[in-house]
């Protein structure tokens with residue numbers, strides 16, 4: 001379905017990871033790191049590796065999970081290519097996007113995407129941000145990304161688009177690089193599962209790592225198929241009612257591809 005790698009012009013790549021900044025551990029009122037769940041960390045590492053393996057992320061993009069021991073914190077790797085993430089690279093962040101103890105490691109500039117959505121959506125337990133290529137045209141043309149098949153049913157009535165020009169006055173570098181932009185993105189996401197960022201990428205949310213990886217993968221697949229279908233002829237999309245029913249069904253199936261994708265990765269460090 002997806003080629004493992006996409007040849008994107010460098011100019012299209014989000015500069016966020018390039019511009020990753022190092023944030024020292026907070027000096028005042030340090031918050032103790034919670035005792036993290038090793039199984040959750042392992043799943044998060046697998047999520048990074050699977051998303052890279054399936055071509056959803058490349059050198060850029062990131063995935064996080066809400067800390068199941070402390071729901072006001074989340075876990076995400078330090079700033080690096082997802083394919084290279086190991087258990088030692090996972091950092092803990094508070095809901096303002098501040099790392100609890102980065103120990104000198106660089107953190108993603110766009111960590112505010114995750115912080116803001118976790119603040120706004122208590123139901124969200126995991127988030128993927130990517131620049132997966134087939135989705136990009138739907139962010140810039142006004143053609144709504146809608147479910148063309150049952151595997152994309154979580155797209156519902158269509159994915160909203162975040163227009164960064166509406167969030168701040170004047171031109172931006174397109175990145176979600178502070179909490180104000182994060183809040184505007186979370187507001188535009190509302191209760192949806194996926195939001196497109198115009199001229200940038202997309203963000204998927206889920207109630208588990210397995211579900212969000214599933215959604216990020218099938219968002220890209222649906223976008224590719226929708227573009228192909230539109231080139232073939234008039235598209236008969238899932239109705240919102242069909243999407244709602246099919247989406248419920250998908251929620252029971254997220255474990256199946258997850259086990260396959262994990263097996264394809266093999267053991268992790």
Ligand SMILES: [Zn+2]
Nearest residue numbers: 014016110201
């Ligand atoms: Zn980005």
